[in-house]
Amino acid sequence: MKLLLVTPRSTDKKPPIGLKIPQLALHILAALTPSDIDLTVIDEQMDEIDFEKHYDLAGISIMTANAPRGYRIAQKLKEKGTRVVFGGIHASVLPDEALKFGDAVVIGEAEGIWPKVIEDFKNRELKKIYRSEPFDLNHSPLPRRDLKLEPVILGYKWPGFFTTRGCPFSCEFCSVSDVFGRKVRHLPVAHVIRDIENADSKIFLNLDDNVVGNPGYARKLFEALAPLKIEWGGQSTIGIAKDEELLKLCYRAGCRGLFIGIESISTQGAARFQKTLKTFRENLDAVKKIQDAGILFHPSFVFGLDEDTVDIFEKTLDFLYKARITTATFNILTPYPGTRLYHRLKKEGRLITEDWEKYNHSTVVFRPKKMTVEELIKGYHFLKKEFYSLSNICKRIIRLSEISNPGLVQFFYAVFNNIAGRQITLESVPNNYKTFA
Ligand code: SF4
Secondary structure, eight states: OOOEEEOSSSSSSSSOOOOOOOOOOHHHHHHHHTTTTEEEEEETTTOOOOTSSSSSSEEEOOOOHHHHHHHHHHHHHHTTTTTEEEEHHHHHHOHHHTEEEEEEEEESSSSSHHHHHHHHHHTTTTOOOEEOOOOGGGGGGOOOGGGGSSSSEEEEEEEEEEEOOOOOOOOOTTOHHHHHHHSSOOOOOOHHHHHHHHOOOSEEEOOOOOOTHHHHHHHHHHHHHHHGGOOOEEEEEEEGGHHHHHHHHHHHEEEEEEEEEOOOOHHHHHHHTTOOOOHHHHHHHHHHHHHHTTTTEEEEEEOOOOTTTTTTTHHHHHHHHHHOOOEEEEOOOOOOOTTTHHHHHHHOOBBOOOGGGGGGSSOOOBOOSSOHHHHHHHHHHHHHHHHHHHHHHHHHHGGGGSSSSOOOHHHHHHHHHHHHHHHHHHHHHGGGGGGGO
16 A cells, blocks of 8 residues: 655745755654554655655645645646545634545644554545544654654754643634644653653754743653754743743753744734733843753744734834844744634635635735725835844844854754745745835
8 A cells, every 4th residue: 555644834935945844743753653654754845745756645735825735736637536634723613614625634633543543544534634633642652753854054953842732721813722722732852852852963953843832741742852962943932031940941952043923012012912021121131041042042023913003013023133143033923724713714704715825824805994904004014124134134143142152053044044034035025015004
């Protein structure tokens, strides 16, 4: 039996140069696939699918933005007689839509049910829907690191690892707790360490939504990571700045950069995201504490909230300069299907399109409340263009040395992210949006 496992890219075009986010779902599914199966695993960020080859079965993991590409891949494969199973957050939320393009859908985490899907396929008993319960991470297999799916940057492998699933919160714009459950589950620390050792790299990305979501577990994990002398980046909440001891431990464990969703610099906007630090000053102080600990602070912002007015873009720039931020991510609010935000905007008649390819964080797919659609697009591009101007990038890279003891990860991350940010910005900014009127 020939099996293909795929994570599609978001568009038919190859992605631009820049940091690729390492995936782990395929490594784990591969580990759960019986060894007698002829397995091909493709992460489309890096590799191409060979459509000339015949596969008996394909597993395609989709999120909303790459779902249309995933459906096109399925159509091509099915023309050659391949049967297709969809999984991932988008298929879990909209199984009926995925079934129009595939033969079966796995709803929820695939680990618990994947061996059954393969067995049913072999017995010609493939069902349309497979519903899985949140997986007991104590039984998680070690990811197949021998598949060499990791992005390579300047000769350095950049593997991902994870430790935690589930989220106790239920933010309006997010479907994590609906898909992965509200109970937070952790991998045993010893399992994480074994996986990291198997991955044979000194640079990693921690794929957890919040590396300090459970401070007790985080302490144990950080203490076990410290002797490995690896460097890694991850995601956290800005609240980590309140616990200086945990912050120091995080650095000693190898953390050199944190991606943190500030989301909005306006107090009203921050309140919508239930942020513990809401004011401009509180956020500035927290950024300084994290940077002083030797950790690169990569904030992420969302624009188009009901509270946002056109001055939000200038205010955000002001914050970025005052906080001496090296790299940042800017998103237009995106109401993913399955979230409470999606249902609210749909009910209010504010959704402009349900073309999922446009649900990519840089296209306005709904009518904002206190701006026009054009004002939101213009302001968003104005901010990106200013932040990623050549002179600003140079200043930021030179300033990297001001962060205490900047490591290899920080240097790579800052350089690649700024180059990629500038490239994407230049490609996407319409000429008439050079200035913000
Ligand atoms: S945004 Fe973060 S905190 Fe909110 S539900 Fe999603 S994962 Fe949890």
